[in-house]
Amino acid sequence: MTDERRGDVASVDSVLVALADPTRRQLLDLLAAQGEATATTLAEQLPVTRQAVVKHLAVLDAAGLVSGGRVGREVRYAVRPAALDATARWMAGLAADWDRRLANIKRIAEAAERDSP
Amino acid sequence: MTDERRGDVASVDSVLVALADPTRRQLLDLLAAQGEATATTLAEQLPVTRQAVVKHLAVLDAAGLVSGGRVGREVRYAVRPAALDATARWMAGLAADWDRRLANIKRIAEAAERDSP
DNA sequence: CGCCAGTGCAACTCTAGGGTTGCACGTGGA
């Protein structure tokens, strides 16, 4: 529901926090590989409990990285690229900004050096 | 020292962990804005102690996001875009991969639906 | 030469969150 084009700070924060955990990244890899999966089947492929997986999925869901839908008595989760893509663009923009600033600083420093050697 | 071109998992991990903390992101913003700064001057602009800033700078340095150099009796830190840029590309690639996989799944699902309606 | 600013190191507190166990609930299949 969040406007994808706006660089929302809160959403970037939640995505970064979500991706900081290695278990969650593994979870995302598994989900991306299998398309859809339940917390139970995911837990079978990881060295943690189903409950832990459920908590991680909740965090990932809050960050918009996955979404779950009920099918019968089970809940199938799938990966959502939008939030990840938005964060990637935010990060690329930040890196470009740093480059810009560093180039500026360097230019100014060289100009100052030329004035008073 | 790390080869920038290799998508090193460990370095991506350290960058994500480093960026997950809001104080560290603020620190990076300040550094990017000022070009160079010491732990002491940075601490003056933040609601935390200099020691906390030093620890954060150590984490950022280990992730390759900043680097510090001694000038006289003070240590000037500056931002390094390379690691951030590499992580941004890693993330963009991951998002693209997810898109690819989701499109595949969808295609297969539609083919199966066409077979047995 | 003495003093102060800026660092570095170490020990300590405290909370967020990753992980677990145990149980109750509901839905599908035999």
Added chain:
DNA sequence: TCCACGTGCAACCCTAGAGTTGCACTGGCG
């Protein structure tokens, strides 16, 4: 119908790490 499987909820442990305080060290400047 009954039972088993997958989920949901709550309470709990335990460690990583964000932050603090206190002190020792050292290079610069008056």
